[in-house]
Amino acid sequence: MSHCHASLLPSRAALSIGGADARKFLQGLITNDIGKAQGSRAIHAALLSPQGKILFDFFLVADGDGFLVDVARDKAGELAKRLGFYRLRAAVEIDEEPSREVAASWGGTPTAPNGAVVYTDPRLPELGCRVLFAKDTSAAELGCEPATEPDYHAFRIGLGVPEGGRDYAFGDAFPHEALFDQLNGVDFNKGCFVGQEVVSRMEHRGTVRKRIVPVASDAPLPPPGTSIEAGGVALGTLGSVSGSSGLALIRLDRAEEVLAQGQTLTAAGVGVTLRRPAFVRFAVPLTEAPA
Numbered sequence: 001m002s003h004c005h006a007s008l009l010p011s012r013a014a015l016s017i018g019g020a021d022a023r024k025f026l027q028g029l030i031t032n033d034i035g036k037a038q039g040s041r042a043i044h045a046a047l048l049s050p051q052g053k054i055l056f057d058f059f060l061v062a063d064g065d066g067f068l069v070d071v072a073r074d075k076a077g078e079l080a081k082r083l084g085f086y087r088l089r090a091a092v093e094i095d096e097e098p099s100r101e102v103a104a105s106w107g108g109t110p111t112a113p114n115g116a117v118v119y120t121d122p123r124l125p126e127l128g129c130r131v132l133f134a135k136d137t138s139a140a141e142l143g144c145e146p147a148t149e150p151d152y153h154a155f156r157i158g159l160g161v162p163e164g165g166r167d168y169a170f171g172d173a174f175p176h177e178a179l180f181d182q183l184n185g186v187d188f189n190k191g192c193f194v195g196q197e198v199v200s201r202m203e204h205r206g207t208v209r210k211r212i213v214p215v216a217s218d219a220p221l222p223p224p225g226t227s228i229e230a231g232g233v234a235l236g237t238l239g240s241v242s243g244s245s246g247l248a249l250i251r252l253d254r255a256e257e258v259l260a261q262g263q264t265l266t267a268a269g270v271g272v273t274l275r276r277p278a279f280v281r282f283a284v285p286l287t288e289a290p291a
Helices: 022-027 073-087 149-159 196-205 252-260
Strands: 005-008 012-018 043-048 054-063 066-072 093-096 100-106 117-120 129-134 145-147 210-216 227-230 233-242 245-251 265-267 270-274
Touching (some): 012 100, 022 066, 054 073, 066 073, 149 233, 210 233, 210 252, 227 252, 233 252
Parallel strands (some): 005 145
Antiparallel strands (some): 012 093, 043 054, 054 066, 210 245, 210 270, 227 233, 227 265
16 A cells, blocks of 8 residues: 555535537636646636636546546536536536545555546645546545545645635635635636636736635634634634644735734634745745745
8 A cells, every 4th residue: 555645525526528619618718728638637727707706616637528527516516507507509518427426645646446537636746636436436445545534624724725615715716815826727828718807917917915825823723714813903714724724815915014013813812823835926924934
């Protein structure tokens, strides 16, 4: 057995998208370049509102002449319906895949059970691989040490990687706020997609004020949704939490101001510090050395 860990992700589900027009159809809608989804190479992308906010985030990987979509289970049916709304007369078939499960593995390369689709997480190499496989397959068949979904999220949080529905609300966040520009989730050279004008404007004008960043404390953090404040001023909201580590959507300009004044950031009375992940290309106001 390798040193990898593998976790089933019951919160994820699969869709399939096929048909003669599938590639062209997706290319005109999503934030990333569908041309990158070749062979076992996947893309991470979003479908936005016309106002540029994330309605759905997902992974796309080639499967024969079509694609498989790895998406939040509670958004799968809604995504299929939204894509159907855009389909019009295009030769595209969109189906839910209830016979498939989703797993994440990290720390090594998993074994691919018969019929499984394995791909490297396109957001960050350290995240490892994701696997789409038959529902009756066990995590042990991936050749990795079994782990739980909370184990996976703790690992993800430690790397500073956000996830839709946990670290930002669908319909409420722009791709830059959710780090799509830092984690290979948007292609600014691919041409038009829904919400593209707003996203391109934020990129070229540098108008991003809120970002999801890691936070840490010497004590267990309060629940997701807790406000992060300093001196009575709200700076952001706590998202995913694992013990004393978490992710939070923060107004970085305000955080910089209050930290420069020597104030402490708190969440429900618990002192927190901000961290800057190694992969980001923007400044994070710190009170201690970067993680």
